[in-house]
Amino acid sequence: MSRHISAMKFSGILLKQKLQLVQSKQVYQAYKFVNNIQVYTDQQQVSNIPGLRGFGFSLGNSSSEARFRSTMASNKEKNDEEKTSDNNDRAGDHLKGIVSYWGVNPPKITTKDGSPWRWNCFRPWETYKADTTIDVTKHHKATTLMDKFAYGIVQSLKYPTYMFFQRRHMCHAMLLETVAAVPGMVGGMLLHCKSLRRFEHSGGWIKALLEEAENERMHLMTFLELSQPRWYERALVFAVQGLFFNGYFVAYLVSPKLAHRIVGYLEEEAVNSYTEFLIDLEKGLVENRPAPAIAIDYWRLPPESTLKDVVTVIRADEAHHRDLNHYASVS
Ligand SMILES: [Fe+2]
Ligand SMILES: [Fe+2]
Numbered sequence: 001m002s003r004h005i006s007a008m009k010f011s012g013i014l015l016k017q018k019l020q021l022v023q024s025k026q027v028y029q030a031y032k033f034v035n036n037i038q039v040y041t042d043q044q045q046v047s048n049i050p051g052l053r054g055f056g057f058s059l060g061n062s063s064s065e066a067r068f069r070s071t072m073a074s075n076k077e078k079n080d081e082e083k084t085s086d087n088n089d090r091a092g093d094h095l096k097g098i099v100s101y102w103g104v105n106p107p108k109i110t111t112k113d114g115s116p117w118r119w120n121c122f123r124p125w126e127t128y129k130a131d132t133t134i135d136v137t138k139h140h141k142a143t144t145l146m147d148k149f150a151y152g153i154v155q156s157l158k159y160p161t162y163m164f165f166q167r168r169h170m171c172h173a174m175l176l177e178t179v180a181a182v183p184g185m186v187g188g189m190l191l192h193c194k195s196l197r198r199f200e201h202s203g204g205w206i207k208a209l210l211e212e213a214e215n216e217r218m219h220l221m222t223f224l225e226l227s228q229p230r231w232y233e234r235a236l237v238f239a240v241q242g243l244f245f246n247g248y249f250v251a252y253l254v255s256p257k258l259a260h261r262i263v264g265y266l267e268e269e270a271v272n273s274y275t276e277f278l279i280d281l282e283k284g285l286v287e288n289r290p291a292p293a294i295a296i297d298y299w300r301l302p303p304e305s306t307l308k309d310v311v312t313v314i315r316a317d318e319a320h321h322r323d324l325n326h327y328a329s330v331s
Helices: 002-043 063-071 075-083 093-098 145-165 169-198 205-226 231-254 256-283 293-298 307-330
Strands: none
Touching: 145 169, 145 256, 169 205, 169 231, 169 256, 169 307, 205 293, 205 307, 231 256, 256 307
16 A cells, blocks of 8 residues: 555656646747747847747838848948947848847857958858859750750740840849759758658768759849849749749659759750850940959959959859759769
8 A cells, every 4th residue: 555655656756747847848948939039029030930920020121121131231231330330240230139149149250351251141161263264165965865855845944034034134144043043952952851761871962952052042142232123023033933943843853863954954054144144245235343242252253353254253153053963964
């Protein structure tokens, strides 16, 4: 009997401890939730947090502005920063909201000369010098049925695109990059999931494809410095991304080799369209304005660089993507 009572007492203690654990977990979750709100409220980006939409926060800062601020030092931000005495925190005002998060401070990043790093969307160690010696005329001859099918798809997409944009290179480039940044992310994501699912290595492709996607996104951020999309272009990108993301996702599931071949041919067309861009820049049909600061820092270009230099390095990037995807199609 006494043994039975002891067992009941012991199970009672266990139950109490379990309840305390659950309560402490709940407190922890609530604490985390409140802290997240605090942090993101300071950043004025609550509208971007899933699950917090509709909570009635009014921050007076549109999501588009938040997006803009997250990728570049806008003129407004630059002016604000100039007025601020503390120039050490030039990485963006919103970083002030996360000066200390559970005692963890954001890193202070500086350039080689000691001046503060001004970009949030990339870091100094992600910058590079583009290899402009790459052959921009290379073409993978379609020999197999799969190659011909991939080539046919790209050619059928090419003509309506050229008809729509004609010689509006800036607009063409900007919208092209919104599409070009999708395949790397989809391919990388699917290979990542495959690696987890099969408990096997990826052979380095996940990182390569994600880096390609990031590089394409940086092309877009560069063109955003030079031109802003109109409302109907934003709508077009919205629709095209929905179609292209899902189409490429299915294509990659069915045949990764076919998907990479399609991207290889798309990159060939990207190289061609940038060549046309350069021809019109040389002819003076497009104004050869100074290179945006983001491009100078990202590609380590000389300060006096122009749009022509920027298009040249972007074309070299596209040529590398072309080779990478054609290679991925056979490996
Ligand atoms: Fe690109
Ligand atoms: Fe590309």
